[in-house]
Amino acid sequence: MHTNKNTVAVIGGGSWATANIKMLTDNATPKEIYWWMRSATQAEHIERFRHNPNYLSSVEVSIPAQHISTDLKHIISQAEFIVLNVPAAFLKEALADITPEDLAGKKVVSAIKGIVPDENLIIGEFLNQRYNIPFSNLLVLSGPCHAEEVALEKLSYLTIASPDTELAACFAGMINNRYIKTIVSDDIYGTEYGAVLKNVYAIASGICHGVGYGDNFQSVLISNAIRELERFVEAVHPIDRDIKESAYLGDLLVTAYSQFSRNRTFGNMIGKGYTVKSAQLEMNMVAEGYYAVNCLHQVNKNYKVFMPICEAVYAILYQKRPPALEMKHLAEQLS
């Protein structure tokens, strides 16, 4: 064990943060749980009524009211494990007042499946470069798991990745419970990039559905997607990994097929002719893949990996290419 004092802070007020609070609470290891969110109205509602008014509102929140706050420095100061749960596009803004000193010695867990815009860095790299957090103190929480199914206590498997697998196992012991099983990995690059890419493939899957392709084509799309994902993570961080594991293939499958997927829902609307703005307004939630595909397009300029699916999604979302035409062009490149 790395620590005797089990203190965890969850940073973010959305669906996944709420699900994280629930799984931490339902875990048997004694611990203190803290929760930061940006909205004072939301925090006050949770303190008073014990439910998040905006996301997963069926979940009962049983942490003490004084552990919920909009004061980020204070919440970070209370905990040894800091679980980041703000969508990547807004992370820099959320951490604007936080200094490397505030995070010194903390174990920082990224539960985010996105890339920091402009920096074009996955979260672990960003935290290491901006906040001097050593990789040995960084963890990634990933795997095929929708917040909505956590609320329903459906059996789910999460992967916790860190170069320090003992630390990953320690955090796993704080989050697993009767419906959450945990897998430990040392592949933070592959786990992070895999989660980022699968969001883009879920958008592609939704677009295809939206323009009228059926299940037969979707299976070919996803079979090509896992090969594209493997090519990319191999180029960025070549290690011996099995791409069929839950953190890679599993996460791709759940996102590409699930009714709960925000990225697939967003893609479906794009396929049906919504503009990006109107699709975003229609959803109360954030589709990370929209931001990520722009970053991936930039990052891949260094690696030049053959990524026809990512390029098709980029062309539709950022170059305003007609979805039906672009998907027809993509279909010709799949095998």
Ligand SMILES: NC(=O)C1=CN([C@@H]2O[C@H](COP(=O)(O)OP(=O)(O)OC[C@H]3O[C@@H](n4cnc5c(N)ncnc54)[C@H](OP(=O)(O)O)[C@@H]3O)[C@@H](O)[C@H]2O)C=CC1
């Ligand atoms: N939902 C899920 O099942 C899973 C999500 N994740 C990951 O968790 C991370 C958080 O996503 P999730 O909880 O689903 O988010 P949601 O889509 O449920 O909620 C959106 C969150 O983003 C915040 N937000 C929206 N606009 C802004 C803005 N302009 N500035 C700052 N914050 C903003 C919202 O804050 P506010 O309410 O105050 O507007 C809210 O906390 C993502 O990286 C996602 O990929 C990972 C695994 C599963």
Ligand SMILES: O=C(CO)COP(=O)(O)O
């Ligand atoms: O990452 C997730 C599930 O593993 C959530 O993203 P989606 O909602 O797009 O599926």
